Amino acid sequence: MQFFFSLGLLVASLAYTVYGLVTLDLVDSIGRPGPGYFPLIIGVLLILTTSYKSVKTLKTMNSAEAFDQDETYLTDTLVTIGLICLFLVTLKFLGAILSMVLFVGAFLAYFNRGRTVFNIIYSLVLPIAVYLLFNVALRAGLPKGLLD
């Protein structure tokens, strides 16, 4: 995991630096540092440090210490990320209240199984409370979606 994260950062750093070099001037017309000057310094430092990190993590990748002994819940984490994305995708279309109800309902149906009545009440009360707080008390203007 550490290696792939470091590698991802290295690729992103290369992309950042190359894109900056291609699109931004390093010095302006009168020879002063231009808009690309500082990003270049940051980009070069990022490439150096993430390269070092990638090589270092690659070396320890197959060693025993690289493996986490504790039990982890990757599937649950991915389900949560998926539900959060679903929440955002439906936010405009369904509106804030319905998308919140959908999110909380789906989340509890997966993570709090067997307590249907409680889950239904919770997935109605929480979104309504948050909606009242933001839309009524704070006048934040949340999307109404289908309820418009």
Next chain:
Amino acid sequence: MGDIASNLMLGLSVALTSYNLIFLIVGVVVGMIVGLFPGFGPAAGIAILIPMTFGLEPATAIILLAGIYYGAMYGGTITSILINTPGESATVASTLDGYPMARAGRAGPALVMQAVASFIGGTIGVILICAFTPMLAKFASSFGPSEYFLIVVLGLLLLTTMMGDNLVNGVISALIGFAIATVGVDAISGAQRFTFGSPELIGGIYFVPVAIGLFGIGELLYCIYTGLHVKEQTRMKISFRSKSFWPTKVDFVNSKITFFRGSLIGFIAGVLPGSGATIGSILAYSVEKKVAKNPEDFGKGEMRGLVAPETANNAASAGAMVPLISLGIPGSGATAVLLGALMMWGMQPGPMLIYDQPEFVWGLIASMYLGNVMLVLICILAIPLFVKFLDVPYRLVVPVIVILCMVGSYALHSSMIETWMLIVAGVIGFGMKLCKYSPAATVLALVLGSIAENTFLQSLIISDGSLSIFVERPISLVLTLALAAIVLTTALLKFRKFMSAS
């Protein structure tokens, strides 16, 4: 002295309005609850709740957020003592003696003493703020861009060196923050950078969704990954009516010097940029153990082993306000979020803030006095109530946090792009936490990115491109030497460790 008194009176006149007092109470109570949840420190609490300060006066909003800031310090210790799970890193040292005390049936005295210690640490810290903030602001008014740039770098370097073996990860985290900060219009040339033609990126990447994502969603995903949502909660029952709930006279007598020693150490650690409450509390614990006649009792439920880190982490929280208010430079993730919030309300933190907005600055400081008084009362009298929050399963807390993060982030500018940024930052924050990077360093660098770049480029323009500007003026020279000393010491320690290992 007279000046401080009159300034404090001015501050109290701002903080003591019924409107501000209500928000102060809300802030400290919410802060305590936030502190109870493992992993959720003050930075996450402040970041998630920033959107709720819409429409509030800046003074009221900062009183609310500052209440969350030090309320979380009080709350974080409750879980450290009762279930050996620190609410956040600054309360890790409190587990060392706090948890053994709870196991020995002295949870009540430990909780009361942590509240008293936090109160004393916080109060001494606030007294020292009153003395040091105006002095530092006066001193800093002569700073030029080179000094500011060096202070930013020093702060970030100190923050990353605190990461020990993960120093490179800390540096990468800070560089990521700087890279994100370069998106948008360049302040000096006016050119667009990394906007990919999108009008929504011209103003740059807004720090709030990134901070909420890194601290809020990232932390939440990590807690799920480590299985906090499937853990059965331990039911606790604590009553202040019980005789064994209160500390003994011996506890107070033994700790009387510790209260002050811990506060002083914590405050100094807090003032140093990048150092903060975590290092302050660990340092105070180590010093206390070193000077004690019975060091062998530390780690087995020694009261001074709890009092020292508790006074220190609260004094450090107060101390961290000094560079924030007087220099406009935060020293930690939480104060970086506070700085971002100040900028959001149109404030320009720095040496002139205390002169331009005295009501705001002294109102904030006075609210910290009041907040500490409230917290010690709430903490002692409502401990049984707060302990009940530990019964709530984490899987029921997750939807609350996600909804507050998502809706709060959207509500800032009604922007879907910013809400997507929140999710992306959340996933990156999860990866950073998993791979031992520092989201705090990223947020700190993101908030300070424009200051760092502008002061660096201004320094180069003033000196016609010569780096000698960073050693020419006495303060710059001292800062550069301090930077060099930190780098050399760190390298030397690494080399020694490598040599002894091989």
